Amino acid sequence: MSATTSSAARPGTARPGARRLWSSAIGLLLATVLAVGVNMLADRLLPRARLDLTAQHLYTLSDGTRQALAGLKDPITLRLFYSRRLGAAVPVYGAYADRIREMLGEYVSLSGGKVKLEVYDPEPFSELEDRAMALGLQGVPVDQSGEQVYFGLAGSNLVDDERSIGFFQPDRERFLEYDLTRLVYELSNPQRPVLGVMSPLPLNGDPRAMMMRNPALGQPAVVMTQLRQFFTVKDIPLDAQVIEPDVQVLVVAHPQGLGEAAQYAIDQFVMRGGKLFVLVDPHSESQASRPGPTGQPPANTASSLDRLLNAWGVEAPSEKVVLDLRGAWRVRANPGDRVQAVDYVAWYNLQGDSLNRDEVSLAQLDQVTVASAGELRKKDGATIDFVPLLTTSPESMVVDAARVRQEPNPVRLLADFRSGNARHVIAARLRGELASAFPDGPPAPAEGQQRPEGFPAHLARSQGVANVVVANDSDILEDRFWVRVQDFFGQQVATPFSGNGSLVVNLVDTLAGSDALISLRSRGESLRPFNLVEDIRRNADAEYRQTERQLQQKLEETEKRLRELRQGTPAAPGAERNQNQAVITPEQRAEIDRAREEIIATRRQLRAVQLDLRRDIEGLETVLRIVNIALVPALLTAFAIGLAVVRQRRRAAARA
Numbered sequence: 001m002s003a004t005t006s007s008a009a010r011p012g013t014a015r016p017g018a019r020r021l022w023s024s025a026i027g028l029l030l031a032t033v034l035a036v037g038v039n040m041l042a043d044r045l046l047p048r049a050r051l052d053l054t055a056q057h058l059y060t061l062s063d064g065t066r067q068a069l070a071g072l073k074d075p076i077t078l079r080l081f082y083s084r085r086l087g088a089a090v091p092v093y094g095a096y097a098d099r100i101r102e103m104l105g106e107y108v109s110l111s112g113g114k115v116k117l118e119v120y121d122p123e124p125f126s127e128l129e130d131r132a133m134a135l136g137l138q139g140v141p142v143d144q145s146g147e148q149v150y151f152g153l154a155g156s157n158l159v160d161d162e163r164s165i166g167f168f169q170p171d172r173e174r175f176l177e178y179d180l181t182r183l184v185y186e187l188s189n190p191q192r193p194v195l196g197v198m199s200p201l202p203l204n205g206d207p208r209a210m211m212m213r214n215p216a217l218g219q220p221a222v223v224m225t226q227l228r229q230f231f232t233v234k235d236i237p238l239d240a241q242v243i244e245p246d247v248q249v250l251v252v253a254h255p256q257g258l259g260e261a262a263q264y265a266i267d268q269f270v271m272r273g274g275k276l277f278v279l280v281d282p283h284s285e286s287q288a289s290r291p292g293p294t295g296q297p298p299a300n301t302a303s304s305l306d307r308l309l310n311a312w313g314v315e316a317p318s319e320k321v322v323l324d325l326r327g328a329w330r331v332r333a334n335p336g337d338r339v340q341a342v343d344y345v346a347w348y349n350l351q352g353d354s355l356n357r358d359e360v361s362l363a364q365l366d367q368v369t370v371a372s373a374g375e376l377r378k379k380d381g382a383t384i385d386f387v388p389l390l391t392t393s394p395e396s397m398v399v400d401a402a403r404v405r406q407e408p409n410p411v412r413l414l415a416d417f418r419s420g421n422a423r424h425v426i427a428a429r430l431r432g433e434l435a436s437a438f439p440d441g442p443p444a445p446a447e448g449q450q451r452p453e454g455f456p457a458h459l460a461r462s463q464g465v466a467n468v469v470v471a472n473d474s475d476i477l478e479d480r481f482w483v484r485v486q487d488f489f490g491q492q493v494a495t496p497f498s499g500n501g502s503l504v505v506n507l508v509d510t511l512a513g514s515d516a517l518i519s520l521r522s523r524g525e526s527l528r529p530f531n532l533v534e535d536i537r538r539n540a541d542a543e544y545r546q547t548e549r550q551l552q553q554k555l556e557e558t559e560k561r562l563r564e565l566r567q568g569t570p571a572a573p574g575a576e577r578n579q580n581q582a583v584i585t586p587e588q589r590a591e592i593d594r595a596r597e598e599i600i601a602t603r604r605q606l607r608a609v610q611l612d613l614r615r616d617i618e619g620l621e622t623v624l625r626i627v628n629i630a631l632v633p634a635l636l637t638a639f640a641i642g643l644a645v646v647r648q649r650r651r652a653a654a655r656a
Contacts, residue, residue, distance in 0.1 A: 068184060069111045076155055078118070163187055192231060250275070254303045320400065327348040328343040329344050374472035
């Protein structure tokens with residue numbers, strides 16, 4: 001007799017279901033411990049790890065900022081004052097504040113402990129509000145109560161030097177990183193930059209003003225007054241053999257007839273890392289408007305620095321000027337011409353796409369005025385970065401400079417104008433490693449001169465990346481082309497009508513910063529418009545406006561017809577109307593009713609267009625919500641299901 005097997009489990013053994021349950025619980029616990037441990041290790045070992053998935057890498061700091069932060073020697077404290085009431089009232093500022101906090105957090109993380117961030121929410125009539133005001137921050141009212149809100153940044157260093165950004169404006173978001181990095185750089189380098197100016201033009205006032213009985217000529221150019229507000233300005237003689245080592249930026253304006261010794265000094269200044277802003281000119285209107293030593297304007301009004309510029313990969317022709325029809329100044333015609341005023345295409349305002357908005361120095365400018373300007377070209381084979389700053393419109397052409405030098409004729413220039421449908425660069429920024437224009441070393445001193453003591457050794461190439469700004473028009477500095485100066489009770493009041501002065505100050509300011517600041521460009525904006533929604537809105541609005549115009553036309557036609565009906569109808573074709581007729585015939589009543597029905601139908605159509613507009617946008621918003629809320633979980637779920645199916649198949653294959 002065979003023995004029967006019992007279906008009951010042996011004592012002390014667990015059921016398979018309970019075993020799987022315990023295994024799952026232990027696995028879940030281990031997974032939780034692993035996740036927590038990985039997060040702790042990542043927070044400790046990878047505190048700077050970031051993944052920026054934005055299209056323009058808005059949250060990734062540029063190499064220039066990293067270089068500036070790596071060069072910090074002393075600690076810096078940044079204090080962000082942000083009123084949360086501002087974000088509650090205007091959500092755009094709330095989103096912008098989040099971005100600024102995150103970016104400042106990156107500054108702290110990359111500074112190696114040199115940057116400390118403090119965030120404050122100043123309440124109205126509090127000590128924090130007084131502190132914000134004392135630091136130079138700007139308060140803005142958000143309602144009728146008069147209570148101020150703040151959204152600015154103040155920074156200080158160990159010696160209590162302070163810099164601030166009074167109020168963060170979203171329309172300057174493209175330059176947020178530049179503004180923050182500049183503030184940090186200025187706190188780490190608090191001394192005023194030294195600016196050298198080399199020019200034969202009377203930028204500091206004409207010393208012959210009293211002799212010519214014109215005291216106004218003795219006043220310095222307005223641009224020089226503005227530069228002295230921000231920099232320590234030194235005059236550099238035209239025969240200088242060495243540029244003083246404390247000069248950080250050198251402005252060379254209209255270098256007419258500059259000797260080899262001075263050109264070598266400029267060349268070696270750039271080779272040693274100095275920043276150069278040079279303004280050459282095919283025809284200086286400033287020089288042509290002032291009498292020379294003989295009492296007459298000089299015949300030669302051109303200047304060039306070809307030896308240096310050509311060696312650095314740039315061409316600036318001094319025998320050609322660029323005419324531009326767009327933005328041309330309206331000037332008086334010659335007395336012999338019949339017209340009273342004419343567009344002088346040699347003097348013009350550069351606006352819109354003629355200004356490189358990606359450059360910090362031009363971002364906030366509306367226009368820049370040039371006069372008898374020449375063009376700049378990058379030489380074939382040059383390895384420098386050539387970034388246009390000022391560019392003419394396509395309605396421009398190049399002519400011989402002789403046509404504007406001696407008795408220019410605006411009417412004839414305009415009559416002979418033929419657009420070349422091409423843009424020409426007036427000013428550009430150069431950046432790169434440069435070779436010296438004097439490969440054989442310094443030239444011999446002029447007769448009767450000796451080299452100064454401590455003459456620096458010759459450099460054949462620039463030490464690092466050189467930064468140069470070149471403009472082929474020195475009249476950017478001339479007052480009459482950008483500012484009106486009036487005497488107000490003994491004080492000179494300058495009222496600019498163009499942005500020349502701001503351009504010069506901004507360019508010198510960027511050059512005075514470190515290479516890190518100069519390399520920064522504008523970034524994208526985090527508050528980007530939803531183009532698809534805007535397209536739908538514009539299309540529907542266009543349809544709505546078209547229907548609205550049709551409605552207005554029908555209303556006008558109906559009103560006109562009603563007036564005719566009230567005036568009466570002619571008894572026969574060609575007969576006069578009865579102006580005293582007050583009785584409306586059945587035919588007239590029917591016509592009036594038909595007009596009213598058309599009005600009602602048109603209004604119904606107008607409402608339908610508005611409803612369709614709202615439906616299209618609401619439908620798109622619904623789809624976006626579904627995508628944002630459900631798509632990511634759905635993808636994760638699908639991935640998990642797919643992974644489970646693959647594992648199940650592998651297990652089944654292993655069992656088989």
